[in-house]
Amino acid sequence: MKNIILTMLATLVVAGCGGSDGDNTIVSDVGSGADSVPISVDVSKPPTEVPPSDDDLQACMAIESVKLTDLAGNIVEWTTRSMTNPEEMSSQQCIPQDSSIPVDSDGYPKFIVIDLYDITGVDLVHLISEQLVPVGEYVSMSLSILQGEYGDFLDTPYSYVGSLVDKQKMEIVDELTFDGLNINIDVPETFTMAFDFRSMIQMVEGAYYLKNEGLRLVKNALSGGIFGDINTGSCPSNDDAYVYLYESDSEQYGDLGSEYTPVMTAKVTEDNQYTMSYVPEGHYDVVLVCDGLKDAPDQIDLDIDLDGDAAKYTDQHVESGEQKYLPL
Structure with missing residues (x-):
């Protein structure tokens, strides 16, 4: 790629x-x-x-x-x-x-x-x-x-x-x-x-x-990043976990195949960490998806936890040049 x-x-x-x-x-x-x-x-x-x-x-x-x-x-x-x-x-x-x-x-x-x-x-x-x-x-x-x-x-x-x-x-x-x-x-x-x-x-x-x-072109002068650690108790297992990023004015959180697809996703690593680079300056919601590995892009409305008890942040402002730390 x-x-x-x-x-x-x-x-x-x-x-x-x-x-x-x-x-x-x-x-x-x-x-x-x-x-x-x-x-x-x-x-x-x-x-x-x-x-x-x-x-x-x-x-x-x-x-x-x-x-x-x-x-x-x-x-x-x-x-x-x-x-x-x-x-x-x-x-x-x-x-x-x-x-x-x-x-x-x-x-x-x-x-x-x-x-x-x-x-x-x-x-x-x-x-x-x-x-x-x-x-x-x-x-x-x-x-x-x-x-x-x-x-x-x-x-x-x-x-x-x-x-x-x-x-x-x-x-x-x-x-x-x-x-x-x-x-x-x-x-x-x-x-x-x-x-x-x-x-x-x-x-x-x-x-x-x-x-x-999934294709994005970002002006570096107007972008930042988001990263964080995942609490080992946030999900039954972090092996299938992803972090989804949505614009804060999104009507709802959708999966990859839906009308309300995330702006970007990041796989939780073996070290229970995630990183999102080149995030355009703006306001975002950050959502932990414990079973994100099941989220197939060609299938809509899978039974994944997007609006339930998953850890999340809402209305987070990412400034240009900022590396924002958001543990989940």
């Missing part, structure tokens, strides 16, 4: 040359003049408890392009043409041994493929430091996932979930989009892209789906 986040960031900020697919699409050719500014992007390391816990499982996603939409509806698109050495960015385990990623007429790969379960992956950090982006207010970012097959003996899909020998096509519910963004880039900024992988990949009626939930 680290790979997808890094790749999205890299394609977001790397200046290069790209194509145009419509009147409102801008070529991603950013100059060094007054209409562009440098930004840096950090990466929030993904959790290690992503389900299912199968060392041989792969979740390969073929990323064709990233699109940014500004307030006027103009679209800036980045493809592999915008990347440095895109041939080296893909997770090689996703590509069949007797196949390769197809290329366009100029020899550029048509996509890069990332194994979401490979959290070590390809090091792309150097691509996202002090890169130039056009000045403007951005309201939406979308990630285009390519469907297709390599044409090998097993007809391996470009995007799939499965093992090396048992691959199942991964359906994209919608184009992966950060809706409702309000990022005004007019001075040098540092952002962090974070996610909750439990909400991203869901098994619904035997098929895997990749969804928008």
Whole structure:
């Protein structure tokens, strides 16, 4: 999963040359003049408890392009043409041994493929430091996932979930989009892209789906963190415990598949601790969910303790730069 986040960031900020697919699409050719500014992007390391816990499982996603939409509806698109050495960015385990990623007429790969379960992956950090982006207010970012097959003996899909020998096509519910963004880039900024992988990949009626939930882009200057210890008596056992974070004006506390899904979740560790990083400045409720491991994203209204006797904090204000200690 680290790979997808890094790749999205890299394609977001790397200046290069790209194509145009419509009147409102801008070529991603950013100059060094007054209409562009440098930004840096950090990466929030993904959790290690992503389900299912199968060392041989792969979740390969073929990323064709990233699109940014500004307030006027103009679209800036980045493809592999915008990347440095895109041939080296893909997770090689996703590509069949007797196949390769197809290329366009100029020899550029048509996509890069990332194994979401490979959290070590390809090091792309150097691509996202002090890169130039056009000045403007951005309201939406979308990630285009390519469907297709390599044409090998097993007809391996470009995007799939499965093992090396048992691959199942991964359906994209919608184009992966950060809706409702309000990022005004007019001075040098540092952002962090974070996610909750439990909400991203869901098994619904035997098929895997990749969804928008769980993806966040945070301005570092306006974010803080929450951490704490879990009392050993708070739950019958902390092995299945999670901590859920909700906005304080939420109508109710819902599970991962509901209309009122948490802003983010954190697994309680073996040391009975939890950590939530890159929390946007604001007011939140913090709820301990003793049986959170049972909270499957594709099932709604499970019998989990969200509004009952679980330990919680309400209306907690997180300030920028603050690391708020909240034991449960």
